[in-house]
Amino acid sequence: MSNANPYQRRRVLNRFLEVVVTIAIVTFCLGPLFWVLSTSLKPMGAEYLIPPELWPSKPTLQAYEVILGISEPGREDAQESSLTGVEEVGVASTLGFLLPIRNSLIVATSVAVCALLVSALAAYAIARLRFQWKIQSLMLLWVGGLLPAVMVIAPTFVLMRTFGLLKTLPAMILPNIAYNIPLATWLLAIYFSTLPWELEDAAKVDGYKPLQIFWKVILPLSAPGLFSAGVFAFLGSWGEFMLASVVSMGIADVQTVPVAILNLSFEYRYQWTWISAAIIVSVGLMVFVALIFQRWVIQGLTAGSVKY
Amino acid sequence: MKIRLREPALAVVFILPALIFVALFLYYPLLQTFFYSFFKLHRTVDWLNESFVGLRNYVAVFKSEAFRDSFLFTLYFTVLTVVLELSLGLGMAIATFSVHHRLRGILRAVLVVPWAIPPIVSAMLWKWLFHADAGVFAYLLTSSGMVENVPPFLTNPTLAIHSIIIASVWKNASIMGILLLGGLASIPNDVYDAAKVDGARTGFRFRRVTFPMLVPTILVTVLFRALLALRMFELSYAMTGGGPGTTTDTLSTFAYKYFFTYARFGVGSSYAMVIFAFVFAVAIIYVSRVRGNLRFKE
Numbered sequence: 288m289s290n291a292n293p294y295q296r297r298r299v300l301n302r303f304l305e306v307v308v309t310i311a312i313v314t315f316c317l318g319p320l321f322w323v324l325s326t327s328l329k330p331m332g333a334e335y336l337i338p339p340e341l342w343p344s345k346p347t348l349q350a351y352e353v354i355l356g357i358s359e360p361g362r363e364d365a366q367e368s369s370l371t372g373v374e375e376v377g378v379a380s381t382l383g384f385l386l387p388i389r390n391s392l393i394v395a396t397s398v399a400v401c402a403l404l405v406s407a408l409a410a411y412a413i414a415r416l417r418f419q420w421k422i423q424s425l426m427l428l429w430v431g432g433l434l435p436a437v438m439v440i441a442p443t444f445v446l447m448r449t450f451g452l453l454k455t456l457p458a459m460i461l462p463n464i465a466y467n468i469p470l471a472t473w474l475l476a477i478y479f480s481t482l483p484w485e486l487e488d489a490a491k492v493d494g495y496k497p498l499q500i501f502w503k504v505i506l507p508l509s510a511p512g513l514f515s516a517g518v519f520a521f522l523g524s525w526g527e528f529m530l531a532s533v534v535s536m537g538i539a540d541v542q543t544v545p546v547a548i549l550n551l552s553f554e555y556r557y558q559w560t561w562i563s564a565a566i567i568v569s570v571g572l573m574v575f576v577a578l579i580f581q582r583w584v585i586q587g588l589t590a591g592s593v594k595y
Numbered sequence: 596m597k598i599r600l601r602e603p604a605l606a607v608v609f610i611l612p613a614l615i616f617v618a619l620f621l622y623y624p625l626l627q628t629f630f631y632s633f634f635k636l637h638r639t640v641d642w643l644n645e646s647f648v649g650l651r652n653y654v655a656v657f658k659s660e661a662f663r664d665s666f667l668f669t670l671y672f673t674v675l676t677v678v679l680e681l682s683l684g685l686g687m688a689i690a691t692f693s694v695h696h697r698l699r700g701i702l703r704a705v706l707v708v709p710w711a712i713p714p715i716v717s718a719m720l721w722k723w724l725f726h727a728d729a730g731v732f733a734y735l736l737t738s739s740g741m742v743e744n745v746p747p748f749l750t751n752p753t754l755a756i757h758s759i760i761i762a763s764v765w766k767n768a769s770i771m772g773i774l775l776l777g778g779l780a781s782i783p784n785d786v787y788d789a790a791k792v793d794g795a796r797t798g799f800r801f802r803r804v805t806f807p808m809l810v811p812t813i814l815v816t817v818l819f820r821a822l823l824a825l826r827m828f829e830l831s832y833a834m835t836g837g838g839p840g841t842t843t844d845t846l847s848t849f850a851y852k853y854f855f856t857y858a859r860f861g862v863g864s865s866y867a868m869v870i871f872a873f874v875f876a877v878a879i880i881y882v883s884r885v886r887g888n889l890r891f892k893e
Contacts, residue, residue: 308690309698315765323720335729405616412605412606434625434874435871465617528715585707588770
């Protein structure tokens with residue numbers, strides 16, 4: 288008779304409350320995304336139905352085909368759009384979301400690789416080499432990361448014009464490397480300093496030079512630290528908007544995902560199935576990356592802002 | 596010829612590439628912005644050949660009503676989002692900490708999701724949720740009979756301000772939760788055990804044991820979020836474009852508009868320097884707290 292056992296009853300109640308709380312938090316975090324996913328699967332126009340459907344009765348990938356440039360928005364779509372007040376429709380090139388995804392992948396990957404390399408070298412020197420001003424060097428590299436983007440955007444634009452890099456991807460890659468060095472150096476310096484000091488002694492006995500110790504001993508042992516720093520640089524430069532929007536100067540060929548999605552929403556501001564599909568496409572990959580590297584993301588976040 | 600460097604010199608060589616990047620793209624532009632703010636720059640940034648106006652840009656900024664609005668909005672936004680994020684984040688951290696370990700795994704994964712979404716994309720997402728005709732909130736409010744006409748979430752000043760705050764809280768509360776979870780996990784178990792042995796009940800344990808030990812983490816988390824909230828740009832820019840009027844313009848969107856819409860680099864730079872003053876004040880406290888226990892073997 289379970290009723291007779293108050294302890295067991297309380298445990299069941301606790302377990303029930305735990306599940307309720309979990310569902311509430313999951314709904315809070317994923318609910319908005321679920322709604323956009325649902326919208327993205329609706330046929331065009333169905334997003335305005337009242338009452339709205341929680342989940343489309345006839346889910347379709349139409350919006351994704353338009354976004355990814357597989358099918359061009361047809362004549363019916365054009366009519367629909369002119370009714371809703373959009374002047375220009377049917378410019379397939381502005382809708383091909385594949386190009387921005389390619390651009391963003393190029394930018395994010397180059398930034399992550401370069402920032403990791405440069406930061407790891409600096410962090411290694413700070414954490415493992417004998418010299419004064421260690422803390423001061425780390426502070427100098429780290430504090431710059433606290434600067435608001437708008438503080439540096441105008442001179443950076445001018446700098447890129449001087450270099451002749453406007454309307455090119457390197458104009459986004461180079462400054463983004465700098466933006467991601469502070470956190471990466473910080474995380475890696477803390478990580479490197481936790482490795483045992485016997486490593487160096489042993490390697491020196493074997494005749495390793497500092498650069499060899501860095502490359503062959505420290506780096507291979509630092510995968511977790513490199514993962515978290517790398518994921519941050521990748522996600523950060525993938526989502527970076529202000530610089531990307533300013534240096535791309537409206538040229539479709541060099542737009543990254545955040546810039547393209549905003550332009551899409553200006554040009555087709557009534558086509559929320561399309562915009563929703565674009566949101567899901569650009570969010571999907573990042574959420575995937577963040578979930579795969581979840582452990583390192585959480586470690587990195589904690590070490591990068593609170594732990595001290 | 597083979598060059599042999601001693602360790603201090605080698606360290607400088609290793610740090611140099613990072614330092615060059617940071618100096619070129621962060622510190623040098625900061626200095627430039629500072630210089631710009633003292634010159635009259637319209638459609639040009641050639642400050643060496645333009646007229647020096649001293650503090651006149653700053654005076655113009657402080658005098659304008661638009662500045663007052665954006666200044667107040669930025670402060671209001673920062674305080675309210677950080678407070679709401681802290682309360683929600685603390686709740687989620689405690690929940691995640693205390694549920695069964697299988698559920699904890701799910702919750703930790705889910706908490707990462709809003710953080711991983713690019714700011715501009717989350718702004719678009721919330722713009723759709725707050726859509727006046729077909730948004731999900733419009734539907735929920737009208738169908739539940741709470742209101743007759745759909746409130747204009749993004750076109751009424753007060754509503755727009757709070758819609759943006761809700762979007763920001765959604766994006767950042769979970770990350771606050773993760774950071775506080777780290778703080779909770781670092782409280783040693785024997786502290787709880789001792790409290791239990793002393794017969795402290797759950798509520799009492801939280802107030803007298805957990806919370807006081809969490810205060811340092813809370814403080815740093817709040818400072819960290821305040822640093823980011825003070826510069827908020829994307830949500831206003833994409834959700835309302837600063838509107839209606841200039842009610843949801845932050846200091847950042849205003850500086851940006853002065854730069855790239857009006858091409859008035861001097862005034863824009865003064866705006867940017869005002870943000871810098873605030874960020875600087877918060878950053879000093881934050882940095883001093885964070886660097887406190889930082890130690891490296893010399």
